[in-house]
Amino acid sequence: MIENLNNxxxxxxxxxxxxxxxxxxxxxxxxxxxxRDFGPLTFIDLxxxxxxxxxxxxxxxxxxxxxxxxxVRGEYVLAAxxxxxxxxxxxxxxxxxxxxxxxxxxxxxxxxxxRTLPFQLDASDESLAxxxxxxxxxxxxxxxxxxxxxxxxxHRMILEINRYMDQQGFTQIETPNLIKSxxxxxxxxxxxxxVQPGRFFAxxxxxxxxxxxxxxxxxxxxxxxxxxFRDEDLRADRQPEFSQLDVEMSFATPDQIYELVEGLFAxxxxxxxxxxxxxxxxxxxxxxxxxxxxxxxxxxxxGMELRDLSASLAETAFAPYASILSARGEIKGIVxxxxxxxxxxxxxxxxxxxxxxGAGALAWIKLGDELSSSLLKALGHDTLVDLAGVAGxxxxxxxxxxxxxxxxxxxxxxxxxxxxxxxxxxxPANVFAPLWVTDFPMFEFHEDDGxxxxxxxxxxxxxxxxxxxxxxxVNGETELFSQIRAKAYDAVINGVEVAGGSIRIHRRDVQQLxxxxxxxxxxxxxxxxxxxxxxxxxxxxxxxGIASGIERTLMVLVPTENIRDVMAFPKTASAQDLMxxxxxxxxxxxxxxxxxxxxxx
RNA sequence: GGAGUCGUAGUUCAGUUGGUUAGAACGCCGGCCUGUCACGUCGGAGGUCGCGGGUUCGAAUCCCGUCGGCUCCGCCA
Numbered sequence: 001m002i003e004n005l006n007n008x009x010x011x012x013x014x015x016x017x018x019x020x021x022x023x024x025x026x027x028x029x030x031x032x033x034x035x036r037d038f039g040p041l042t043f044i045d046l047x048x049x050x051x052x053x054x055x056x057x058x059x060x061x062x063x064x065x066x067x068x069x070x071x072v073r074g075e076y077v078l079a080a081x082x083x084x085x086x087x088x089x090x091x092x093x094x095x096x097x098x099x100x101x102x103x104x105x106x107x108x109x110x111x112x113x114x115r116t117l118p119f120q121l122d123a124s125d126e127s128l129a130x131x132x133x134x135x136x137x138x139x140x141x142x143x144x145x146x147x148x149x150x151x152x153x154x155h156r157m158i159l160e161i162n163r164y165m166d167q168q169g170f171t172q173i174e175t176p177n178l179i180k181s182x183x184x185x186x187x188x189x190x191x192x193x194x195v196q197p198g199r200f201f202a203x204x205x206x207x208x209x210x211x212x213x214x215x216x217x218x219x220x221x222x223x224x225x226x227x228x229f230r231d232e233d234l235r236a237d238r239q240p241e242f243s244q245l246d247v248e249m250s251f252a253t254p255d256q257i258y259e260l261v262e263g264l265f266a267x268x269x270x271x272x273x274x275x276x277x278x279x280x281x282x283x284x285x286x287x288x289x290x291x292x293x294x295x296x297x298x299x300x301x302x303g304m305e306l307r308d309l310s311a312s313l314a315e316t317a318f319a320p321y322a323s324i325l326s327a328r329g330e331i332k333g334i335v336x337x338x339x340x341x342x343x344x345x346x347x348x349x350x351x352x353x354x355x356x357x358g359a360g361a362l363a364w365i366k367l368g369d370e371l372s373s374s375l376l377k378a379l380g381h382d383t384l385v386d387l388a389g390v391a392g393x394x395x396x397x398x399x400x401x402x403x404x405x406x407x408x409x410x411x412x413x414x415x416x417x418x419x420x421x422x423x424x425x426x427x428p429a430n431v432f433a434p435l436w437v438t439d440f441p442m443f444e445f446h447e448d449d450g451x452x453x454x455x456x457x458x459x460x461x462x463x464x465x466x467x468x469x470x471x472x473x474v475n476g477e478t479e480l481f482s483q484i485r486a487k488a489y490d491a492v493i494n495g496v497e498v499a500g501g502s503i504r505i506h507r508r509d510v511q512q513l514x515x516x517x518x519x520x521x522x523x524x525x526x527x528x529x530x531x532x533x534x535x536x537x538x539x540x541x542x543x544x545g546i547a548s549g550i551e552r553t554l555m556v557l558v559p560t561e562n563i564r565d566v567m568a569f570p571k572t573a574s575a576q577d578l579m580x581x582x583x584x585x586x587x588x589x590x591x592x593x594x595x596x597x598x599x600x601x
Numbered sequence: 602g603g604a605g606u607c608g609u610a611g612u613u614c615a616g617u618u619g620g621u622u623a624g625a626a627c628g629c630c631g632g633c634c635u636g637u638c639a640c641g642u643c644g645g646a647g648g649u650c651g652c653g654g655g656u657u658c659g660a661a662u663c664c665c666g667u668c669g670g671c672u673c674c675g676c677c678a
Contacts, residue, residue, distance in 0.1 A: 034638075041635040054638065074628085091636055099638085116629055119612050122639080127613045127627080132670045185678040205678085232677040233602090356604085356674055444678095457678040573671065 001071070003109050008079055015051025017098045021084045026103060028053055029111070031143070032076045033122065035069070042069040044108075046080055049148050054093070054102040055080040061104070068108035075114035075121075075143075081107040131564070135578040138569060150566050154554055156271055158225060161245055164267050168260060170221040170247070175210035177203055177227065182528060184458060184518070186230035189240070192594040203229035206547060208457060209532060211248040212504055215543040216535050223247045225550065234573045237496075237552060237563050241571075247501070248545030254489060254503060257546055258282075258436060261491055261499055264548075269432065272557050280434040280491065288437050293332075293414025295440075298495030299433035301421040306332045306413050307391040309401065318378045320360075324403045331403040333365075333391045334413050336420055339398025340368040347374075353419055354402060359412035363401040367393055375401075418495065432556070434493045439463070442470070442484040443517065451519050452481050456488040458514050460502040461544075463487060467510070474517050481517065487544070498553045501546025508536040 011027045030048035037043075040059035045052050055078075057069040065082075072078065082105035093099030118137055119129030121144050128134070134141040141147060162172070181188045181202035188202035204210075206228050214222040226246045234240065245264075249256070262278040269276040281299075288297050291305045309331045313321050321331055336342065342350075342364075351362035365373040365388050373384050391399045402412045421427050442462050443452040454460060462470050463485045473480035487503035505511045511533060515525040525533065554566035564570035571577050591598065 036637050036640055037634085038637065038640080039634045041637080043637055043640085045638070052638095056636080058635075060635085088636075091638090093638055095638080116611065120628060123613075123627085124639095129612055130608085130670065133612085135670090186676085208678090230677060233675085235677085236672070238677070358674090454678050460678085572669090574669085578670095 001110060002112055005079070005109075005111060008081070008109065010079075013050035014046050014048040014053045015097055017053055017084055017101045017103070019086060019100045022086045022101055024084045025082070026084055027079060027081045028055070028103060029079045030077070031114075032072050032074055032078055034074070035072055037070070040066070042066060044069060044072060044078070044080070046078060046103075047143075049152075051097055053098045054096070055082070055105050055108075056085075056102050057105045057108060062106045065105050065108045068110060069105070071110060072108070073114065073116075075117060076110055077112040077114070079107075079109040079111055080105045081109070132572065132578060135564075135570070135572060138579045142568065147565065150554065150558055150560075151568055153271065153557060154550070154566060157268055157554065157557070158550070160267050160271060161225065161264065164264050165223045165245075165247070168221070168263075170223040170249075171219060172224050173214055173219065173222050174224055175204070175207040175226065179204050179210075182209075184453065186232050189229045189231050192596055194593050194595075197595040205230050206244065207246050208459065211246055211545060212459060212532075212543065213535060215248055215250050215504075216538065216540045218250075218541075221249045222545075231575075234571075234575060236561055237555065239551070239563055239567065239570055240575045242563075242567075243550040245499075245548040245550060246545070247547065248543060250541040250543045252503065252542070252544040254438070254487060254544070257489070257501060257544060261546060261548070262434075265434065265491070265493070265498075265553075268553065268557070274430075274432055276432060276434060280436050282436040282438055284439040285437055285441065286439070289410050293410035293412075293417065294495075295437055296490065296492040296495055296497045297414070297435070298418060298421070298427070299435055300427050300431050300494055301417060302426070304334050304336070304417045304421065304426075306334055306410070306417075308332050309387050309390055312383075312387055312390050313379075316379065316383075318375075320378075321403055327405075329404050330406045330409045331401060332409050332413055333387070333399045333401040334417055334420075335391050335393045336398045336400060336424075337394075338396055339400075340366040340396050342366070342398055350400065350416060350419070354400075354412040354416055357412035357415050358404070358408040359402045360404055361402075362412075362416075363403075365391075365393070365399040365401070367395050367397050367399075432493055434491065437490045437492060438488075439485045440488040440490075441482060442466070442486040442488075443481045445482065452478075452517060454514070454518065456486055456500070456502050458518060459504045459511070461487045461505045461510070462514075470513065470517070474513055489546075491546075491548070493553075493556050494559075496552055496556050497549075498556060499546050499548035501544065503542070503544035506536065506540040506542045508533055508540075511536055 008027055010029045014028055014030045017026070028046055030046040033045040033047035033052055035042065035044050042057045044055040044057065046055050057066045059066040080103055082103045084101050085104045087100060087102055117140055119133055121140065123129065178191060178201040181190065181200065186205050188205065191201040191203065193199045193201060207226050211222055224246050225243055227241055228244055229241050231240060258279065262280055266276045266278055285295060288295060293306050310325060313331055314325065316322055324331065347364055354362040363374050365371065365375065365384050367388055371381060371384060375384060388399050393399050400416060402409050441455050442460065444455045445452055466484045469480050470484050473484065489501060490497050491499035505514065512525065551563050551566050555563060558566060560566065569577065569579070576582065
């Protein structure tokens with residue numbers, strides 16, 4: 001029977017009781033995680049966010065409480081009132097923090113009952129219920145201690161960020177969520193205006209413009225933990241709405257930003273008792289792409305760096321390679337230590353893996369007792385020995401080779417490096433390898449519409465010494481665009497991009513040059529960013545900043561591969577909330593007020 | 602937009618070459634049990650094999666379509 005709470009007050013959490021509490025009369029409240037029934041003796045594992053305490057109910061000592069305990073089922077909400085008793089030496093449970101003691105209940109109050117749950121909360125990782133079911137019943141899934149721990153870590157991280165940013169002299173400033181759609185970048189989430197027919201707000205992809213406006217306003221050091229919205233297809237580490245620590249400071253050099261962020265991450269990692277070495281090593285974008293095939297390399301993986309084999313094959317008669325090289329492509333390889341024992345099946349799987357990234361094929365050389373290779377007929381024994389040597393392979397190793405356009409070679413070998421490390425368990429646990437990637441290219445070329453786009457965003461400053469080249473590029477020498485470096489930087493930990501930012505353009509003329517480079521006429525630029533160009537002309541200080549993904553960082557801390565593990569109420573890969581069933585339809589009256597009509601697709 | 606993969610009891614899964622009554626574990630319900638802590642033990646209930654169509658004497662199994670979850674590519678400044 002369900003009873004009222006009345007004036008009963010909880011005295012301790014379910015994770016609190018220790019030997020020292022023995023003899024105290026306590027009142028615990030929580031959920032029945034498990035009940036073990038021995039007839040006249042019943043045990044209840046009472047759970048709350050802090051832990052589990054064993055409640056003992058003895059029929060002889062407390063018949064009324066025992067009768068209540070018999071009624072209890074899984075996830076019933078209870079108050080257990082009784083005395084803390086020391087467990088017998090041989091009856092202690094070292095798995096529980098409270099395992100030396102237990103509560104001898106004199107009273108059990110059933111505060112609420114519960115239907116049988118749609119899935120079990122105490123399942124092992126392998127037998128965890130399907131994620132869609134858990135998302136539908138998110139309030140049940142969140143009862144699991146692991147998810148609760150993740151959310152509490154998130155809370156402590158955000159507290160630490162606020163404390164640190166305050167100590168560093170930053171002011172927390174909120175920026176609006178109902179803003180204006182700007183082209184470029186991700187797709188916007190759009191909000192129709194009722195008051196302004198036919199007009200729409202957009203939710204911010206990031207507070208970029210506003211943070212810069214704060215600098216123009218002389219606020220000097222801004223930060224906030226901002227909600228960002230991007231209507232793009234999702235991934236294991238992406239959600240349509242997410243949080244980022246957004247930072248901007250005036251008169252900033254990149255070094256000052258690095259130092260600020262390194263200090264912050266050092267503090268954050270203290271939360272998991274990890275001392276993060278600072279300063280982080282720095283690599284240019286060109287270097288990490290050349291050596292690791294990725295702009296976010298996982299430096300926990302030793303070696304397996306990309307080796308350029310193009311020079312050794314410059315004179316090759318093998319037509320596929322010759323044509324790739326003549327088309328300014330590359331041939332690169334990575335060495336898999338001990339890889340000579342890889343089976344044909346494994347190599348086929350790795351080839352399939354590489355093809356996802358556009359690789360035409362994955363060639364291999366195995367240095368077993370005898371050299372074997374998929375290229376034996378094409379290149380001959382001697383060339384292969386030479387290539388293996390250039391790649392740095394030893395006896396017993398294998399070389400995996402991809403030929404093609406440089407971005408395909410980098411992407412496929414870079415991904416292979418991670419994949420092989422994962423398969424071969426070459427990634428050490430509890431190791432954290434941070435780095436800075438600097439000097440990103442200012443622009444990247446998009447094949448589909450044949451023009452250049454900002455790699456970071458259109459407000460990123462080019463390197464001062466690249467300005468003359470930039471001007472030439474804008475004035476017709478478009479092939480120079482790819483040479484211009486931006487004052488942009490990413491912080492990477494364990495192969496995860498945890499922060500990214502740049503020094504911004506503070507000069508109106510340079511900003512206009514970038515808009516022109518992006519194919520905007522002066523009229524277009526004025527229409528889209530006129531207010532901003534105007535703002536730039538009223539004394540804008542040099543400034544720069546960075547943004548750090550809260551969820552990404554938490555994923556590294558936890559650690560987990562699933563962003564939904566570090567958010568309370570995430571959406572599915574198709575951007576739905578299965579609990580509240582969003583997005584939903586709205587009624588005709590709402591549509592009418594918003595001046596909207598649904599057109600069937 | 603494309604690809605892969607999964608969908609069978611409340612849950613996690615098994616289910617052979619298409620063939621008798623679709624199984625196991627956990628959970629659930631009931632009995633027994635005074636030191637368990639993943640309690641044990643005895644018994645029981647529980648199935649639109651995601652959905653629709655097709656092939657077949659016969660479909661969880663084969664084919665087509667469709668829906669949903671997850672992952673990846675594209676995309677995400």
